[in-house]
Amino acid sequence: MKMKGAQIVIETLIEQGVTDVFGYPGGQVLDIYDALYTSSDRISHHLTAHEQGAAHAADGYSRATGKVGVCFATSGPGATNLVTGIATAMLDSVPMVAITGNVAQSMIGRDSFQEIDITGITLPITKHNYFIHDVNKLADKIREAFRIAKSGRPGPVLIDIPKDIQTAIGEFEPKPVAEPFPLPEPDPARIAKAVELINARKKIFIHIGGGVIGSKTYGLVTELADKVDAVIGCSLMGLSAIPTEHPRFLGMQGMHGHYASSMASSKADLIIAVGTRFSDRATGNKQKFAKNSDIIHIDLDFAEINKNITANIGISGNIETTLKAILAGVEKAEHPEWISDVNALREREKSVIPSVPQLDPYFVIDAINKTVDADTVIATDVGQHQMWAAQFVNFRKPRKMISSGGLGTMGFGMGAAIGAAVGSGNKTVLITGDGSFGMNLNELCTAVASGVPLTIVIMDNGVLGMVRQWQTLFYNMHYSSTTLGKRVDYVKLAEAFGAKGVLTDTLDGFKSAFSEAYNSGGVTVIDCLIDKDEFVLPMLPPGGAIDDMITRKGE
Amino acid sequence: MEDKGSSFVIAVYVDNKYGVLTRVTSMFTRRGFNIDSLTVGVTESPEYSRITISMSGDGYARAQMLNQLRKLFNVKKVEVLEETDAVQRELILVKIKNDPDEHQRVLSALDIFKAHIIDYSVEALCVEVTGAPAKIDAFIEMVRPLGIIELCRTGIVALQKGGKNMLESPDVN
Secondary structure: OEEEHHHHHHHHHHHOOOOEEEEOOOHHHHHHHHHHHHOOOOOEEEEOOOHHHHHHHHHHHHHHHOOOEEEEEOOOHHHHHOHHHHHHHHHOOOOEEEEEEEOOHHHOOOOOOOOOOHHHHOHHHOOEEEEOOOHHHHHHHHHHHHHHHHOOOOOEEEEEEEHHHHHOEEEOOOOOOOOOOOOOOOOHHHHHHHHHHHHHOOOEEEEEOHHHHHOOOHHHHHHHHHHHOOEEEEOHHHOOOOOOOOOOEEEEOOOOOOHHHHHHHHHOOEEEEEOOOOOHHHHOOHHHOOOOOEEEEEEOOHHHOOOOOOOOEEEEOOHHHHHHHHHHHOOOOOOHHHHHHHHHHHHHHHHOOOOOOOOOHHHHHHHHHHHOOOOOEEEEOOOHHHHHHHHHOOOOOOOOEEOOOOOOOOOHHHHHHHHHHHHHOOOEEEEEEHHHHHHHHHHHHHHHHHOOOEEEEEEEOOEOHHHHHHHHHHOOOOOOOOEOOOOOOHHHHHHHOOOEEEEEOOHHHHHHHHHHHHHHOOEEEEEEEOOOOOOOOOEOOOOOOHHHOEOOOOO | OOOOOEEEEEEEEEEOOOOHHHHHHHHHHHHOOOEEEEEEEEOOOOOEEEEEEEEEEOHHHHHHHHHHHHHOOOEEEEEEEOHHHEEEEEEEEEEEEOOHHHHHHHHHHHHHOOOEEEEEOOOEEEEEEEEOHHHHHHHHHHHHHHHEEEEEEOOOEEEEOOOOOHHHOOOOO
16 A cells, blocks of 8 residues: 555554654654654654653663663754663663654755764664665565564664655555564583583572563573572662562672672672673672682673673573573572571671661662552662662562663653653652752653653752762762752742652651652652762772672771 | 784675665774774675675684674674685785886886786886785885885785685584
8 A cells, every 4th residue: 555654654663563652753753743643543652851751761661561662753953862862772672663754865965954864873872773765665674673673682773764755655565563583592512511510519699680581581590599599689680580579589789789699699609690791880890700600601692692701601592491491401409508608698788777767768768669569660760879779679570670771871760760651551660869860850741741650759969979979989079060059949840840749858758758649640759858978888899899899888 | 811812804794785884894993893904895696795804803802703793783694714714815006116227126026926017107107916915015015115105905805715605604603
């Protein structure tokens, strides 16, 4: 059937199962928005305040649902505003399709108004990208983009569509939803070696990353841990894969990881890493990482094997079949000494947990944990509050932690939380800081307009806390540009956007404000005043290893 | 990290499409790879271009280069061409000063290296030499004292020895 390119875009998205798009219109996507207008009964568009918010929303949507997130932007500044959001998705392997308009092909290369080479700009931050030259190839290119975005290790794909392609008449025939490319299967010889190594070891630590969530192998991971009497830790991206209260789960490892988790990984005689890339934030000093243990590295992406950490056995390919084969091969074992060593570490960790209830990060998150249900999505921005959330939130189901890991994007939270709420249909809590919130708080209007059930908790300390912490520890307390020195009235701000605003300076005040906000189903901003010198602990200093861990202030 | 590594040649089959070379070279920049030479041209199959990359590095750099190339969507086949297992050639054009007093030295150098004179004028002679990269290096050193005005090298092209087609053969590296 013949139709305009712009209509082909919308028909292909619908055909590929897209129900929600986040975006912002403009001169070179007018035709696409016109097609969207006439198809609004079949696909919903969520207008954000800024294209960056749209990209983060598509990302958050994807992280919460596992589906491909989609965002639209116009040419020029619209397209460049997506860049941070696309890069964020790339670093955390989030499947996303970004569609941008561009000037007509006859205008390309002439520095036309709002012309930018967005495929050139996004080359290093996309899994792949396209500039469309032919309206008759448009639908297949979009299908291919979806296929690439969700195949193997997922990632963002950008499609740049010049204006003349949007208005040209082309052929469209519906096709089925694009299936991902088949996953490469692991090498059985390596699995046999891994099985042999696991059977020979007594102190096994399983380190998981986001790949376990993507491959839905959390059940296999806990089964393996049970069978070989291992304990489990994770990277930031692996959070929520395993329930926080699972008896074998020690929490996040690394720069701000749980004491017991980081220590146990350094004492293990075998680390089985699954779906993770050994980020420098997870390993600390690579030369000193896992000195005492061998490493089995299992990842979907062959290029991750031996990239950051050299593994004794690297197994690339399908994580699910790999874990199943290993599970079938290993012998049931019990290692009571190891478990008792780990339990001693856990006891020591418990001893540093704050015991006097007050309005501090630990008790704020404790109150959140006690209020929210298991389906609630927790989104964060980036900084101290993010690490506190990673350490203290009680996750009960996968895909409930929405946080920018690899790129560490301050300002990610608002858009991502909105996208996650839209995608999951669940109540969502954004834990943010006054620094991060300030970056993209304009999306409050998007949250209000979308009618999402979103509670925003600002850990408000008036400083850029994470940078300040480094300045305290390593820069002679030179608080260069980290004291915000501008008192924002977040209550008035929230109200100005049509949301509810509450200021709290006591724990009891926070508890009741949060409970009311959470149960209201609307958008509430809770300005939660905390001390500016709260630290995120433990901490591995830069370049440090587990032995250098700072666990208490003043150490 | 003592090992500075050796130089090696990588052959890459890519889709013969607009922008693919940029994707490949953008990846070099992003991952911090330094390459010595790069050539690109059509192949036996019009759908594909072949990129020949010459670079040096240790085993880590070599493995990373292969892995990162193989991740690119438009890359179809990547292989290291070991010196013992492949033929390598490079072409050079050199413009040498036409000094009547040095005529005999120039001509004997050209003769030794089987160079052809492809343009002759009062001021200069332009010559062409093909050969393995080491031969090209040696030729440049030989004629440098005679006065090189300009030179231009193509970079390495290489093929595996024997009857195999690389695209149709399984990965060996």
